[in-house]
Amino acid sequence: MAVGDRVTMPGHVQYGDLLLGPGTPYRWRRITGWGDLPALDSGTVARAGAHGAFPGQLLAQARTIGLDGLIVRAPRATVGAVVGVLEDATGPVVDELPFVAWLDERGPLLAYARAVRRAVPADKGYTVGTITGGAIEFEATDPRRYELTERTATATLPAAEQGIDWHVDEQGVEGGLEWPLEFGEAGSTGALAVTNRGKAETHPVIVFRGPVVRPALTNLATGDVLEYDLPLAAGDVLEVDTRAGTVTLNTTASRIYTATSRSVPEQTFTLAPGTTNLTFRAAPESDPSASVVVRYRSAYW
Numbered sequence: 001m002a003v004g005d006r007v008t009m010p011g012h013v014q015y016g017d018l019l020l021g022p023g024t025p026y027r028w029r030r031i032t033g034w035g036d037l038p039a040l041d042s043g044t045v046a047r048a049g050a051h052g053a054f055p056g057q058l059l060a061q062a063r064t065i066g067l068d069g070l071i072v073r074a075p076r077a078t079v080g081a082v083v084g085v086l087e088d089a090t091g092p093v094v095d096e097l098p099f100v101a102w103l104d105e106r107g108p109l110l111a112y113a114r115a116v117r118r119a120v121p122a123d124k125g126y127t128v129g130t131i132t133g134g135a136i137e138f139e140a141t142d143p144r145r146y147e148l149t150e151r152t153a154t155a156t157l158p159a160a161e162q163g164i165d166w167h168v169d170e171q172g173v174e175g176g177l178e179w180p181l182e183f184g185e186a187g188s189t190g191a192l193a194v195t196n197r198g199k200a201e202t203h204p205v206i207v208f209r210g211p212v213v214r215p216a217l218t219n220l221a222t223g224d225v226l227e228y229d230l231p232l233a234a235g236d237v238l239e240v241d242t243r244a245g246t247v248t249l250n251t252t253a254s255r256i257y258t259a260t261s262r263s264v265p266e267q268t269f270t271l272a273p274g275t276t277n278l279t280f281r282a283a284p285e286s287d288p289s290a291s292v293v294v295r296y297r298s299a300y301w
Contacts, residue, residue, distance in 0.1 A: 004100035029069025070134030203243035212290035
């Protein structure tokens with residue numbers, strides 16, 4: 001199922017498979033920490049012999065999201081089952097789940113989070129089928145919010161154009177040009193452009209497909225390169241997750257140790273807001289049909 005597949009209108013919040021908001025037994029009055037700037041760790045250092053400070057790097061901490069004023073409504077005979085669904089969906093988990101919230105006309109945004117606190121008052125509300133005053137707290141270790149749509153860009157290795165057919169016969173005699181001129185199919189440049197429509201840097205997932213030797217992707221704006229000294233046969237897939245900092249061959253085998261000396265650490269390879277131009281290159285013995293796919297989501301604070 002697609003991320004946020006049940007979110008269809010403003011007021012909807014989906015955590016994993018659990019939907020809260022209009023049309024559900026679960027309503028909420030306020031969401032906190034969603035539109036706020038997360039807490040920042042500042043590298044700013046005071047000037048020793050002058051007023052002020054030297055500006056340092058700002059790194060965002062985890063984002064804490066709260067759903068307050070939670071109301072659970074259900075027929076009195078089934079209110080326990082409805083509360084049970086909520087409890088099951090917000091229990092402790094190992095991996096973060098998609099958290100999607102749609103507040104206004106700008107549409108839904110996505111984070112990955114885990115429920116870390118839950119309060120469902122045990123009072124007389126159970127006897128009437130309306131429980132009020134509940135709350136759920138979530139923690140997103142990646143504080144950025146993302147668009148729901150995952151975007152992709154693809155390129156193959158550079159290949160020359162076929163050029164004009166001069167109609168030369170077996171004896172080497174030119175038969176002359178025929179109009180309109182046919183220049184053949186356009187060659188590949190190995191270039192691709194990606195556009196991050198948000199205001200925060202985003203980490204892409206990069207997928208190299210063989211046959212290729214020593215595949216490399218270069219960010220032309222920063223000069224950053226990801227390059228791996230290994231051969232990929234036809235059908236081999238090397239996936240680089242720059243957020244997780246992993247390099248995986250055919251979904252199982254780590255190949256992070258194949259990074260060359262000119263390759264930057266994977267987690268530093270990001271796409272800045274706006275359009276980024278990238279180039280795909282490899283060793284000369286590579287097959288021109290080799291490709292790279294860049295998957296990413298625009299990111300927002």
